[in-house]
Amino acid sequence: MKTMAESARRRRGGAQGGDGRPNDHLFDRELDHLPPEARWREWMNRVEATIFAASEPVGREVLARIVGKSCSIDLLIDDIREELRGRPYDLVAVAGGWKHLTRPAYAEAIRSAFGTAASGSGRAKDLTQSEVLVLMCIAYFQPITRAELSSFFGKEISRDFVGHLRGADLIASGPRNPTPGAPYTYVTTKEFLLEFGLDTLRDLPDFEALEDAGLLSKEKLLAGDVMPDFVVDQDYVGVELDK
Template sequence: MQRVEATIFAASEPVGRETLARIVGKSCSIDLLIDDIREELRGRPYDLVAVAGGFRHLTRPAYADAIRRAFGTAVGESERAVDLTQSDVLVLMCIAYFQPITRAELSSFFGKEISRDLIGHLRGAGLIASGPRSPTTGAPYTYVTTKQFLLEFGLDTLRDLPDIEALEDAGLLSKEKLLAGDIMPDFAGSEEYDGVQVDE
């Protein structure tokens, strides 16, 4: 158990099950070891979490304010790959839910052309990558999310994304509006949307 915890603690990225199995042997249950470590960490200011297909030590959200006061930033904020605009987040959300997806398909969702610059910004941040070529005419590139996307948003797998129906029930997303291209009328500009300045 201590070898597993020490390995995860020392690693700069999430440690996968294959690596942990090399440490303790394939006959040992990784899940039981992780559960035991989490039990020992109960009440501590950090926990062992599953993220991006591996395990990582992270401080608990309750201590973010204390860390921010001490260092001027919470853990993870200084490592943020890029500052995302509302437009970036909306496009990234569509890629995450509908991948693999082409730029033309993204443009049809929003009723406005999605610029190559916006796609380049997300690619440069390591949040998206090229997926398989689309079987449509011209075989355009598709886009998919990356491991960095999972790390950035604290997800273990894409199955951890909020359920679309739950987002609709909470009033945060309307699938009908999204598919009708009605999610954000002034998406391509830098005009105000519901009182929020949208920066491109």
């Protein structure tokens, strides 16, 4: 026999499946009773509210649970971003999802108000230039072993050095290298994408194109003479909206 509480939840559309999410047959995703314009507006509101409430970037699969099957999430996001034009914040594609972030123009005001441009971790801002250069190397050439990193830079990259990057959650262990001893490799993490405002690793500046244009070389990298845009310009992704 159903309890009164269960019955009440069902009447409110709040019954949940085994994964804790509302059952699809109780949550109206399609909104067929609404005219097209009102339906699109409600989908926009749902998506924006969900992204605003989340502490992490919200992916496409999550958003697909709250809109109709025929809804184009990309077009919906485009319309939301258009409405946010002129506002001090935006929806940004980062780390495989979307997140509300303030615009770079307001980084200085936020820094003056709170003493920092970020309400998040600011992990990358605590790295030394050497650590940033090693992180950059891992990002471009992953999966890569510590010995390969040492060979690339012509000096020993210590376990403690790599451990600091791991402690910042910017890199993680990758697959074992198929060489004698099967050493661990290192790869960048989702937190790396989030920290540097990248949606995927494909958003890294093209290494070969930078080399061909004379803007990047191994010599410059080793000398510490280059800091790519994804390292320098972090303000856009550093400031979350307060929830």
